[in-house]
Amino acid sequence: MENGDSKLKSNSFDGNDYIFENPLNFEPNEQGLGHLYFTSMKKYQNNTLQYLADSGEEDTYSDVLTRCIRTALHLQQRGLTKDDIVILCTNNHKNSCVPFIASLFIGVPVASLDPSLSVMDTSHLLREVKPRIIFVIPKALELIEISLQEAGAESDIVVFGKTDKYTDFSEFLEPCEDEAKFVPAPVDNLQETALILFSSGTTGLPKGILIHHYALLAQANTVLQSGNSGPVSLSYASLYWISAVLFLTATISSGGARLVCSTFDPSELWDLIEKYRLSNLFLIPSQAADMVNLGRPDGLDTTSLWSCMTGGAAISEKCLADFRDLLPGTFVYQVYGQSEVAGIISLFNTYEVKESLYLHYKPRSVGLVAPGLRCKVVDPDTEKLCGPNEHGELRIDTKLIMNGYYNKDSSEAFDSGGWLRTGDIVYYDEDKCLFVVDRIKEMLKFKSWHVAPAMIEQVLTNHPAVGNAVVIGIPHEEDGDYPMGLVILNPEYHGDVQESDIEHFVAERVPDRMRLRAGVRIMKEFPMTPSGKPKRKELRERVLRGEL
Numbered sequence: 001m002e003n004g005d006s007k008l009k010s011n012s013f014d015g016n017d018y019i020f021e022n023p024l025n026f027e028p029n030e031q032g033l034g035h036l037y038f039t040s041m042k043k044y045q046n047n048t049l050q051y052l053a054d055s056g057e058e059d060t061y062s063d064v065l066t067r068c069i070r071t072a073l074h075l076q077q078r079g080l081t082k083d084d085i086v087i088l089c090t091n092n093h094k095n096s097c098v099p100f101i102a103s104l105f106i107g108v109p110v111a112s113l114d115p116s117l118s119v120m121d122t123s124h125l126l127r128e129v130k131p132r133i134i135f136v137i138p139k140a141l142e143l144i145e146i147s148l149q150e151a152g153a154e155s156d157i158v159v160f161g162k163t164d165k166y167t168d169f170s171e172f173l174e175p176c177e178d179e180a181k182f183v184p185a186p187v188d189n190l191q192e193t194a195l196i197l198f199s200s201g202t203t204g205l206p207k208g209i210l211i212h213h214y215a216l217l218a219q220a221n222t223v224l225q226s227g228n229s230g231p232v233s234l235s236y237a238s239l240y241w242i243s244a245v246l247f248l249t250a251t252i253s254s255g256g257a258r259l260v261c262s263t264f265d266p267s268e269l270w271d272l273i274e275k276y277r278l279s280n281l282f283l284i285p286s287q288a289a290d291m292v293n294l295g296r297p298d299g300l301d302t303t304s305l306w307s308c309m310t311g312g313a314a315i316s317e318k319c320l321a322d323f324r325d326l327l328p329g330t331f332v333y334q335v336y337g338q339s340e341v342a343g344i345i346s347l348f349n350t351y352e353v354k355e356s357l358y359l360h361y362k363p364r365s366v367g368l369v370a371p372g373l374r375c376k377v378v379d380p381d382t383e384k385l386c387g388p389n390e391h392g393e394l395r396i397d398t399k400l401i402m403n404g405y406y407n408k409d410s411s412e413a414f415d416s417g418g419w420l421r422t423g424d425i426v427y428y429d430e431d432k433c434l435f436v437v438d439r440i441k442e443m444l445k446f447k448s449w450h451v452a453p454a455m456i457e458q459v460l461t462n463h464p465a466v467g468n469a470v471v472i473g474i475p476h477e478e479d480g481d482y483p484m485g486l487v488i489l490n491p492e493y494h495g496d497v498q499e500s501d502i503e504h505f506v507a508e509r510v511p512d513r514m515r516l517r518a519g520v521r522i523m524k525e526f527p528m529t530p531s532g533k534p535k536r537k538e539l540r541e542r543v544l545r546g547e548l
Contacts, residue, residue, distance in 0.1 A: 018385040020432055024372030024399075026225075028217040032187035033194050034104035036217065037252055041065040044255035051232065051276055052094055053261045053268075059094060061255075066179070067095065071102035073176040075133070078156070082107045084132035085196065087155075089113040089122075089140045091238055092260050095160060095169060097248060099135045100239055104194060105184040111196035111208065114240040115140035118511040120455075122147035125198055125206055128406060131155050135169065138162075190214035193403050197242055197339045199450065208406030211242075215342035215400040218372050220249035225371075227331070227350035228307050230279030234259040234272070236287065242343040243282055243311065266290040270297050277304040284448040285315035285334075288323050289478035296326045303329060307350050311335040312448030313480045314436065320363055333359045336366035336436055340402045340413065340420055344370040345394070346434045358433055365433040373398045376419070377426060380440060383415075386427070391437055394426045395419035442536060444473035444481035449513045451483060453536075456506065456514050460485050463505050465497040470526060472540040474518035484518035486539055486548070488525065521548055 029036040041049070041061045050059035080086070086103040088110065090096045103110045111129055113122055115137060126147050133156040136144050141159060148155060157166040187194075195211040223229050229250035235258075237244040251258045259276050261268075264287055272278065283291070288310050308330055310320070315334050324332045331350040337343045346367040348359040358365065369375050374397040377386040386392035397419050404410040415421055423441035428434050444451040453471035460469035467490035473481030487502060499520040507515050521543070526534040542548045 018387050019374065019376045020369065020428075021374035022369045022371045024218055026218065026221045026371075028190060028214055028221075030186075030190065031184075032104070032107075032190065032192070032213045033216055033249065034101070034107065034184040035186055036249070037068075037101050038065070038105060038184045040252045040255065041068075044252075047255050048257045049252070050094065051257055051259045053259055053272060053276075054093075057094070061252075064098065064101075067098045067173055068101045068105060069179050069182045070174065070176055071098050071172045072105040072184075073179060073182065074172045074174075075099075075102060075108065076106055078133070080106065080108050080132055082109070082192075085109050085111055085129055087111050087113060087126075087129070087131040087134045088239055089115055089134060089136040089144055090160060091115055091137060091262050092236070092244075093137070093160065093262055094260065096239065096260075099158075099172075100248075105182075107185045107187060107192075109193050109196055110239075111198065112238065112240040113140075113144075113198070114238055115143065116511075117143070119143060119146050119150065121206055121511070123150040125208070126153045126155075127151035128206075129196065129208055133158060135160065141166075187213055190217070191403070195245060196406055198240070199339045207408055209339045210403035210406055211339070211342045212403055215402075216245065216249060218400055219341075219343045219370075220246045220253060222344055222347070222371050223247065223250040224254055225349070225351075226347055228280050228282075228309055228347075229254060229256060230306055232257045232259060232276050232278050232304075233280040233282075234261065234276075234278055235282040236261060236264045237282070237284075237312075241312070242337070242339050246343050247282060264290075266294045270294075270300055273305055274301050279304055279306050281305060281308040283308065283310050284312040285310055285319065286313075286447040286479055288315060289319050292319055292322045292326065302327055305330045307331040307333075309333060309335045309347070311337060313445045316477045317364055319478060324363075331356060331359060333363075334366050336434065337370075338422060341373065341396060341398055341400050342402070345373065345375075345396065345422070346370055358431060362429075362431075362433050365429075365435055367434060368432055369434065372400050377428065378415075380425075388430050389427055391425055391427050393440055394422040394424050394434075396422060444471075444483060446480050446482070446513045446517075448480070451481065451514055453483070456483055456485065456510060456516070459506050459509050459514075460487060460502065462509075463497075463502055465489055465493040465495065466502065467491065467493075468526065468534075470534045470536060470539060471516075472536060472543065474540075474543065476517075482517040483514065484543065485516045485520040486523055486526070486543075487520060488523055523548065 045062040048058045049061045049064050135158045138161045160169045190213045193210045194213045196208045198206050223246050235247045335347045337345045348355045348367040377392040380393045425438040456471045457469045466487045468488040470486045474484050476482045503516050503520045
């Protein structure tokens with residue numbers, strides 16, 4: 001990062017027993033994220049910023065900066081201000097980052113949608129955020145049109161490609177009279193919201209997480225200073241994911257390059273590592289599993305690859321071990337984070353000898369607490385602080401914390417002392433290495449996607465034969481959680497219904513990640529809490545023990 005050449009320091013206990021933190025020592029760009037992008041792109045103008053895998057092109061910092069400036073000026077001509085919101089709905093391609101950077105040049109917050117989202121999710125998010133303008137790839141145009149209609153919302157639409165109905169993005173790249181004089185707008189305060197990330201809450205309805213400039217600058221600095229952003233980096237994640245934002249920022253701030261790939265192909269990736277001399281790689285666990293299942297081609301040179309992080313969901317110990325065997329000489333490990341703290345909660349610093357040893361000898365660990373975070377582990381029932389090797393909920397106190405949820409009350413996200421409730425059961429060992437055990441919250445994760453049981457349960461109870469429903473997650477070694485539907489039949493339904501009928505009913509009405517891959521079980525009754533809620537944990541344990 002600019003002026004951010006500090007070394008990451010080791011975690012240390014503070015004066016309170018069992019509360020530990022990692023100090024954050026860096027000087028942020030006081031004028032904000034857009035100014036950091038602008039000055040770095042000027043500084044490294046002759047360097048390559050993007051290698052485009054699909055076409056073989058190289059895209060310099062100077063060329064990308066010109067396109068960003070022109071897009072920023074066209075946005076200004078349309079009257080956009082800090083009170084507006086720009087949305088992207090795109091995969092990775094040559095210009096996918098341009099409206100993102102351009103918006104931050106003029107101080108307009110950005111939000112992103114993933115093209116694979118359902119109409120149900122997308123319409124809800126558009127209803128909540130009400131963007132002024134949406135940049136979308138052609139294959140997601142129908143999704144945006146239908147979702148806007150269902151949300152009762154209006155927005156300008158710009159298409160990354162040819163269109164007869166809307167604005168073609170190429171119009172934003174037309175030269176502007178004052179582009180040579182352009183300078184980005186400085187932020188008044190680094191606590192201003194720069195990014196709105198969408199994440200599902202335990203109620204099942206997606207929420208907009210408001211992330212400020214300081215948090216993004218700090219977390220990108222952590223990525224860079226821990227050895228996870230070098231000469232050429234690759235992440236397949238779109239800007240819908242916080243990891244993509246952090247890797248883009250770390251790359252630009254250091255003058256490095258990123259490899260841009262529109263889709264993930266494990267066979268192609270092996271070739272790309274060698275062809276582009278990749279230095280850093282970020283994969284979700286299912287992608288790592290695909291690499292393991294395919295195997296490493298003979299005669300491949302991967303000596304350039306310094307680190308490979310996996311995150312977004314849990315990876316099995318076996319898959320991680322097998323993946324490490326395929327990449328000798330590369331630091332391969334899992335990182336842990338949440339959007340509410342702008343990404344990273346824990347990781348290993350591959351530049352530190354002690355941490356690199358931890359990384360190898362503690363494969364299940366997700367690292368040491370990241371710089372800028374103060375943490376404690378608490379028994380969720382008694383609120384008692386947990387010591388080493390005692391399981392409890394991770395709570396976080398940090399200046400990197402979100403500005404809240406967009407137009408939502410965020411008070412339930414914090415405990416009475418103002419610490420963020422992560423909803424994750426963890427423990428730490430004597431070396432303060434962190435291990436994630438389970439989740440308190442009901443949310444499931446399938447291939448790094450949040451899956452809300454409540455949303456599938458609503459679909460289940462729409463079936464005329466179903467009176468009550470509970471959805472639980474069944475662990476899968478590569479994909480995370482497979483949803484399973486537990487149902488009690490409606491006594492007033494007199495037809496003949498099979499478990500497979502109900503499973504098919506759901507599959508026709510939900511996105512692929514919400515399909516009941518673990519099947520449906522018909523039950524006579526659910527164990528209930530005193531307040532009348534199904535005991536989800538007990539149901540899941542009984543299924544895993546083979547009792548249901």
